[in-house]
Amino acid sequence: MFGILTPCQHVLGDDLSAQWRAHLCGLCLTLRDGHGQATRLTTSTDAVMISILTAAQHDSPATRTAGPCPLRGMRTATVVDGSDPGAQLAATASLTLAAAKADDVVAEQHLALAPPARTRSTVASIVGRRLRRRAESGSGALDVGSVLADLSVQATVERSGLDRGVPLAELTAPTAAATARVFAATADAAGAPANRDALTEIGAHFGTIAHLLDAIDDIDADRADGSFNPLDATGTSPAAAVEDCRRMVRAIRRAYGRLELVDDRLLRAVLLDGLTQAVDRRVKALGLSRTHSCRAEWERPTTPVWPQERPDGFPEHWPYPPPFPPGRPFWQRIAPFVGNSCSGRACCTDHWNHCSDEWKPEACDGDCDCGDCGDCCDCCDCCDCN
Template sequence: MFGVLSPCVTHLDSELGAQWRAHMCGVCLSLRADHGQLARLTTNTDAIVVSILVDAQQQSPSDMVTAGPCALRGMRTAQVVAPAELSVRLGATTSLTLASAKVIDVLAEQQTGLGPPSALRSRGARFAGPRLRDKALADDRVATAIGGRALLDEVAGQADVEVSGASLDEITDGAARAAGAVFAATADLAGAPGNHAALEQIGYDFGRCAHLLDAAEDLEKDAKTGAFNPLIATETSLEQAAQDCRRLISAIRAATDTLVLRDDRLLRMLLLGGLERAMTRVFGHRPDAVFTTPGSPTRPPNRPPLPPFYQRILPWMGVYCTGYACCADHTNPCNGKRHQAGCKGCDCCDCCDCCDCDC
């Protein structure tokens, strides 16, 4: 399960917890119904928030169906958002678009020398790239609403921006505008044009914040491997990145207050609470970084070195293809990051009253 956002289940009552699972399972089933079983591997928690956002703007809730027993739910049935609903279709298309963008980015980094050379990664990206792009654009109504074709074309040029010596704002602008387009599309698909401008700004700020959080989380690994990292390239300290993220989250919170929604409870718990937890995960227990020379943070790595990629691919398939990632806390074999279970999602506390999720 990929993405920055996840709910703190400790702070979700039974109703909101059921809504979260309904959208998560609905996106997953929509991916399976329209794109096959393997497409479910692209399920992204950040994409689930746009499904929730479409539903929250509609005059009535999305239609529900009873999903059959699933290993990820302990072989229990569940009421989930119908795979044909626009909300989960947008979530599915967004998941596929994010996966396609990631593959494009990997291939561009290999071609421009921004990432460590890897023949296996290059071959994998060349194989998966066209297939993911076709799937991301397959739902014509949703792909048109988010401008999917133009979005993916723009991602292909991101490496040129990164090698040009651009500023941090210029580097993160592509992700920001892409997220802005997706968030704004939720208003169009839900028939709530009055929310379009505010959601475009929320998405823009979220995209920039997510890019910074990802860069900060990967800082140590990228410094060691020589992969491109926006903070290293622009000599930005972790302290400054944290301040920028805090400013962006405050702006997102203020703009969210202006939205006209049928029910904003789950959105606030996932979007605002999820960003707060991501801040704690990335910055909360880490000292500020000081760059003595460009690209050289003084803080030593706190994760052991990873084995070669070919030794990690089978464990990755075991963790994600079997659905284990949805059921249990796990370490991503490909990047060494620790993740909470997709159906649990509490990474901000020890499931007690100390959780700062007052969103």
């Protein structure tokens, strides 16, 4: 999953983590139900934040119980319902930004801003048209045409940057304008018009930060294949771009104080703390001085190992120590997760959920009349992700 926001579980805690999952799964299912299975691939953490931002401006969002899903270790979950205005807006925003990205790929090829790739351009053109049609059928709170119009000039501005040179702010302006519209639309969806001005400001800064962080991440690859990079085009160092991001994070915090919100606990952790963490990760990657933004109660050791004694807070009914190191990276989780969730073991026996590192009891209660268990998945409804 993509997006610049990656909420820290140590900051969220159990309650906010459950709320985050409700918005994340709610967006994914809203895309599926309204626009087809393939559109779930457009889900991003930044779009989830749009759902959270909308919810923070009005009463609690409508929820429902979703069926088992492999990405949840075949567990049911409470999710934001697809009828909720925040989920609808987030889905429309996901489709709109994905359509804009596809259009940008085509424009980069046309204006020689990226290495020639005819197949990629053809596929992007087809996908972009389909995504645009689906986006235009979504939430009326977002002016899809205006957002796409803002982003459609991105490649032209970049071409001008190569031909005659333009300031960095001009290169990031299309993204800033588009995200400002999306953020402001949350006020309309939530029925909180007083928040529009502050959200427009926050959205513009958020879009600029996202653009700059993407440029920092891609600068080596862009140099290697000759693609356009706004930092190199304007002679801006990654360190200077990081400092610009820090300044804009502070501006977002100031504008955030002007918002009228109902319950902003999750929003504050995801948006404000999430942006700080996103910038700090680039600071660390560049070897610059930084302060740690994750206010966790413990520090992860350089070589993670489980202590000899069961730590406080570790559930008594879970096996100890777990058969994996604490804080393992994502790539170490993939194989065991696929083995448990896709083989059916997650349905019918106790196991470790390798996404969340939680111990899960068997899903079937033993009373299923499955005969020789040849129809175990049908009995447990394990493959129903609705």
